[in-house]
Structures are given as C-alpha cells and as structure tokens.
Amino acid sequence: MKKIAILGSTGSIGTQTLDVIRAHPQQFAVEGIAAGSNIDLVTEQALEFRPRLVSVATRELADQLRSRLPQEIVVHYGDEGLIEVAAGTDADTVVTAVMGSMGLPSTLAAIDAGKTIGLANKETLVTAGHIVTEHARQKGVALLPIDSEHSALFQSLNGEPRERIAELTLTASGGSFRDRTREQLREVTVADALKHPNWSMGAKITIDSATMANKGLEVIEAHWLFDMPYDRISVVLHPESIIHSYVEFVDTSIIAQLGNPDMRVPIQYALTYPDRQPSPSSRLSLAQIGQLTFREMDEQRFPCLRMAFESGRLGGTAPTVFNAANEIAVARFLKGEIPFLTIEDVIADALEQHEVIAAPDLETIHEVDRLTRARAASVFA
Numbered sequence: 325m326k327k328i329a330i331l332g333s334t335g336s337i338g339t340q341t342l343d344v345i346r347a348h349p350q351q352f353a354v355e356g357i358a359a360g361s362n363i364d365l366v367t368e369q370a371l372e373f374r375p376r377l378v379s380v381a382t383r384e385l386a387d388q389l390r391s392r393l394p395q396e397i398v399v400h401y402g403d404e405g406l407i408e409v410a411a412g413t414d415a416d417t418v419v420t421a422v423m424g425s426m427g428l429p430s431t432l433a434a435i436d437a438g439k440t441i442g443l444a445n446k447e448t449l450v451t452a453g454h455i456v457t458e459h460a461r462q463k464g465v466a467l468l469p470i471d472s473e474h475s476a477l478f479q480s481l482n483g484e485p486r487e488r489i490a491e492l493t494l495t496a497s498g499g500s501f502r503d504r505t506r507e508q509l510r511e512v513t514v515a516d517a518l519k520h521p522n523w524s525m526g527a528k529i530t531i532d533s534a535t536m537a538n539k540g541l542e543v544i545e546a547h548w549l550f551d552m553p554y555d556r557i558s559v560v561l562h563p564e565s566i567i568h569s570y571v572e573f574v575d576t577s578i579i580a581q582l583g584n585p586d587m588r589v590p591i592q593y594a595l596t597y598p599d600r601q602p603s604p605s606s607r608l609s610l611a612q613i614g615q616l617t618f619r620e621m622d623e624q625r626f627p628c629l630r631m632a633f634e635s636g637r638l639g640g641t642a643p644t645v646f647n648a649a650n651e652i653a654v655a656r657f658l659k660g661e662i663p664f665l666t667i668e669d670v671i672a673d674a675l676e677q678h679e680v681i682a683a684p685d686l687e688t689i690h691e692v693d694r695l696t697r698a699r700a701a702s703v704f705a
C-alpha cells in the first residue's frame with residue numbers, strides 16, 4: 325500500500341488526486357491532507373480518507389475542524405502545518421498541489437524528508453528550480469511530473485539519455501482567448517477568461533492559460549525537470565489538447581503522449597509509476613475526433629511566453645520575478661483591479677526594473693519574491 329500526502333487537497337488537482345485514490349482503495353492510503361480555507365470540503369475528505377494529519381490555513385479554522393473530527397486525526401495550521409503534512413507523516417509520495425510559490429518551503433521539506441514528489445505546483449520549480457532540483461538530487465528523490473505536458477514528456481522520454489534528445493515540444497491550447505486579436509483582448513472580462521476550452525482547473529492557472537504565462541511557466545518547468553537548454557524547448561499551438569506534448573529524438577523520430585484532457589491520467593501515472601493501472605478516464609478515439617490541428621506559436625500575440633523564455637535564459641532571479649509578478653497580476657485581474665492586458669504590463673515592469681542576481685540562495689529568492697510582489701501590487705493602479 326502506497327501512502328500519500330496531498331498539499332492542496334481541496335483544489336482542482338487535490339480533489340482529482342483523491343478521485344484516483346478512491347478508485348484504487350487497495351493500493352493507496354492517505355496519510356495527510358493540507359487545505360486553505362474550504363473547511364467543509366476538508367472535513368468531508370478527512371472523514372472519508374481518515375488521514376493521520378490535516379492542516380488548514382489558520383488557527384481559527386483548525387479549531388473549527390478539530391470540533392468536527394475524531395480525536396485521532398491531528399489538526400495543524402498555517403505554514404508550519406503545511407510543512408508538517410509535507411514532511412511529518414509516513415507518506416511515500418507527496419502531491420504538491422497548492423497554487424504559487426507559497427509551495428516552495430513545503431516542497432523542499434518533503435524532499436528533505438526523502439518523499440517522492442508528485443509535482444503539480446510548477447511555480448516552485450520556476451521560482452527556485454536550481455535549489456529544488458539540487459535538493460532532490462542530493463536526497464535521491466524523484467520529482468514525478470503531474471502537469472499534463474511534463475507527464476507527456478516524461479512518458480515519451482521513457483528514460484532515454486539526454487544526448488539522444490533533439491527537442492522537447494510543449495503543446496498549448498491557446499486558452500480562453502486563443503482566437504481573439506489583441507485589440508479584442510482590451511475588453512475581456514474575468515468571467516470570459518475563466519472559460520478554458522478544454523480543461524477545468526483552478527482560477528489562477530486558467531488565467532495563466534489565457535495569457536500564455538502558463539506555457540511560459542511550463543517551459544521553465546521543463547528546463548529544470550529534464551535538464552534541457554531553452555533553445556531545445558519549443559511550444560506549438562494545438563487547440564484540441566489531445567497531444568499533451570512530444571519529444572523529437574536525434575534520428576528525427578517523434579514520440580508523443582495522447583489522451584483526452586483529463587488530469588486524473590497524469591496524476592495517476594505519478595502515483596503508480598513505473599506501473600500503470602486502469603483509469604476511469606474515457607478512452608480516446610482518434611477516428612471520432614477526425615483531425616488534430618497545429619499552429620506556429622506567435623510570441624507577439626502572447627508576450628508572456630516571450631518574457632518567460634527571456635527570464636529562463638537570463639536565469640538567476642529572473643524567473644522568480646516573472647513568477648511573483650505574474651501571481652500578483654493575476655490576483656489583481658481576478659479582483660477586477662486591472663484589465664486583462666495589464667497582466668503582461670505588470671510582468672514587463674517587474675522584469676525591467678530588476679537587476680538579475682545569479683545563483684541566488686533561498687534567502688535571496690524569498691527577498692526578491694517579496695519585493696517583486698510589493699511593486700506588482702501597486703503598479704498601474
């Protein structure tokens with residue numbers, strides 16, 4: 325029986341991870357779950373899966389939760405609680421499914437405790453990729469991708485050595501506004517932006533898909549996960565989200581992973597790896613789909629992707645700034661404080677004013693993240 329802890333159990337990835345576990349009760353047990361403030365759902369989850377540890381965002385929520393749960397389930401809260409669920413249980417695998425670089429300390433704690441990581445929280449790798457991968461290397465811990473594109477690349481690579489790889493290509497759906505002109509983007513609403521054509525996901529990543537920042541974060545994520553230089557990572561528009569990404573090898577062969585857009589498949593693969601198990605996901609019929617389409621990526625149309633590539637190539641603290649500015653800009657857009665196109669202005673402003681620091685330590689990353697957030701919160705008000 326594999327023991328699992330989930331950071332962000334009440335979110336889109338967290339609930340789908342529990343769906344996978346529910347479908348395989350003989351194979352998985354839940355050791356710990358951490359959530360933010362959805363107290364009703366986390367109560368239900370704790371009563372159903374009986375983890376040893378549960379954590380929520382605040383002391384008040386923890387007090388409420390304790391009164392709803394049997395005594396043997398220990399309830400923690402706050403940043404320490406999240407770290408306790410990441411590192412303080414007997415879990416073999418920790419699924420990192422909180423949103424944003426707030427997931428960095430708990431991901432590092434899980435790695436340092438020797439846990440296999442099912443990595444959904446891409447922002448941790450973007451903000452501190454060299455530190456996360458170095459901790460994993462030193463501890464001999466696997467970072468198993470959950471992000472659909474990276475799971476596809478991981479499956480397509482199938483352990484082939486780096487020198488046989490010519491290029492990694494990430495597919496991009498184009499998000500909610502893929503067929504709108506930049507002029508039309510001036511008027512879009514939050515409700516429009518939250519309508520992703522293919523995937524049902526949390527709000528922040530859905531906006532990232534619409535700005536193409538998601539693909540930018542994923543390029544940097546691929547760089548760190550697969551130790552690949554940026555000039556051997558590319559992005560192609562693929563509106564159907566059926567080919568989840570592909571690898572071209574040096575002999576020109578291309579190997580791809582395909583499937584209906586359903587996150588339970590990559591989540592399950594990270595939990596069962598290297599095994600495969602039946603999935604409740606619907607089977608893909610290419611004959612029914614008829615055709616798959618592809619388009620060249622236009623970096624003028626999607627400047628967030630260009631800025632992500634630039635940040636990745638600059639390295640050091642540049643991706644930290646890209647990520648922090650994006651997180652704040654998206655939160656402001658979701659609150660109705662700034663228009664959609666200002667998201668990219670906030671990121672561009674943050675990158676322009678930042679002097680990149682090479683090989684930053686953790687303290688420097690935290691400080692750059694903090695300063696970037698402070699500026700991004702008030703610029704273009």
Ligand SMILES: NC(=O)C1=CN([C@@H]2O[C@H](COP(=O)(O)OP(=O)(O)OC[C@H]3O[C@@H](n4cnc5c(N)ncnc54)[C@H](OP(=O)(O)O)[C@@H]3O)[C@@H](O)[C@H]2O)C=CC1
Nearest residue numbers: 332334335336337359360361362421422444445446525526
């Ligand atoms: N959704 C998807 O299909 C995909 C997501 N990802 C990545 O996975 C990550 C999660 O995304 P997604 O599931 O969509 O996000 P959601 O917004 O749906 O979920 C975020 C989770 O984090 C929890 N959380 C918030 N604050 C805290 C806190 N202080 N302590 C502990 N937990 C907290 C939330 O709890 P609560 O709701 O209780 O407040 C919720 O469980 C992101 O990094 C995203 O980029 C990657 C690929 C696909």
Ligand SMILES: CC(=O)[C@@H](O)[C@H](O)COP(=O)(O)O
Nearest residue numbers: 471472496497498499533538
């Ligand atoms: C499901 C998943 O992995 C998301 O990151 C998804 O890739 C978003 O799709 P696009 O960013 O391609 O719109």
Ligand SMILES: [Mn+2]
Nearest residue numbers: 471472473542
């Ligand atoms: Mn993805």
